[in-house]
Amino acid sequence: MxxxxxxxxxxxxxxxxxxxxxxxxxxxxxxxxxxxxxxxxxxxxxxxxxxxxxxxxxxxxxxxxDQILPWKRISTGCKAIDSTLTGGIPINGITEIFGCSGVGKTQFCLQLCLQVQLLAIDGKEKGAIYICTEDPFPSKRFHQLSTRFKEKHNVITDFEKNVYINHVADFEQLRRCLYVHAPNLLQTKDIGLIIIDSIAGAFRSENVDVNYTSRGRELCEIACKLNNLSDKYQVAIVCINQVTEDVQQGKTEPCLGLAWSNNVNYRCQISRFNDRPTREFEVIFGPDLPCRKCTFEIREDGLFSLED
Known part of the structure; x- marks a missing residue:
């Protein structure tokens, strides 16, 4: 032409x-x-x-x-969740997973770190960047899962060597990680996934008088950078989020309010009821997904559909 x-x-x-x-x-x-x-x-x-x-x-x-190609996705390793997400976590923008403490959000992310290595994307097995803002990376549990994955799939891949961990405490450290450390890794390593666990942890303030205008700008900056990394390097972005109580409506909702919600492409919730082992995964919104839910359980060797 x-x-x-x-x-x-x-x-x-x-x-x-x-x-x-x-x-x-x-x-x-x-x-x-x-x-x-x-x-x-x-x-x-x-x-x-x-x-x-x-x-x-x-x-x-x-x-x-009809000329728009479907987004590539990373399988979660759980048939029920993959079916709900029409294939897995999309490599397109930011996917938020929120829920109460102990429902399995981190377990979900650890399994994703294994799946992105196990399944070839563009003909290559990818690594993961795991950014912790609160608790230390659960290395003991990840070692247990990686050992089980080797046995289950009969591979010799050293899963633990392909997960790059960074602990950050606040917005400035997270910003430096996304602007300096992450791009350096993305340019030199085959990375297919970036996880922030959790996004709210980097914006926690001990000060009662929070400057919401300033925090809103910071959230938008982080979201913009994450979207830029996703688009430039074709990586999936998963952000864990905490919940807060809405006293007036009597329900829980994701932290960080509209300033963060408006920057999220996909929002999904993990719930657990009455201390039962069964969990519920629900799509709250997404540009190409209906609002639907499924049930799953967390076992010693990972996340599974109830019929598995």
Whole structure:
């Protein structure tokens, strides 16, 4: 296909294009302003815009719904949860998993760290970055799970060597991790998953008078960086979140409020009732998922559907 720049008058290229949004900037620029800047006639500018519009359509800068490919996903290793998520955790934006303490959120993430290594993505087995903001990484439990996975799948992979752990205590440390440490790893290692356990832990404040405006900006910055890493390196992003009590409505809800909720692509909840071993996994929202739920249980060797 002929390059678009060979079709456009050089005076328009020099004076009217925003390189960041090119070639769309030609289409959205005001015709009369382009006339003043370039000295071209209105007829000539309209001809250029028609050429650019045709180029944009033919080169698929704009796509129809049936041309959009489904997002790749990482299997959770649990048939019921995979079915609920139509294949697993999507490699697209931020997936939030929230729930009360002890329901199995960290267990879910540990199994994901194994699954991303076990299953090939783009023909490669991937590692994981695990960012802890509260408790130390549960290395004993992860060792137990990795040993069972080796036996179950008859592999010799050293799962523990492919999980890169970083402990952070606050926003500044998390920010440095995402801007410096994580990109360095992503450039040198095959990474398919980034986990933050938990996102609320990095924003906990002992100060009663929290500056919510400042915290909102920080949350947006972190979310923006996570989305950038996901898009650039094709990695799945999973953020564990704590819950807080809504006294007026008498129910629990994820921490960090709308400032965080508006940056989440997928929100899922893990629940446990009356100390029963059975857990419930529920999709609260997602761009390509219906709101539905399933049940599963956590055994010594991982997460499983009840019928397994």
């Amino acid at each position: 002929e390059d678009i720049k060979s079709l456009v008058d050089p005076r328009i290229l020099a004076k009217s294009i925003d390189d960041i949004n090119y070639p769309f900037s030609i289409l959205v620029n005001d015709t009369s302003q382009m006339e003043k800047k370039t000295g071209l006639t209105l007829k000539k500018i309209e001809e250029v815009k028609m050429k650019v519009a045709s180029y944009v359509l033919i080169s698929k800068f704009i796509t129809t719904a």
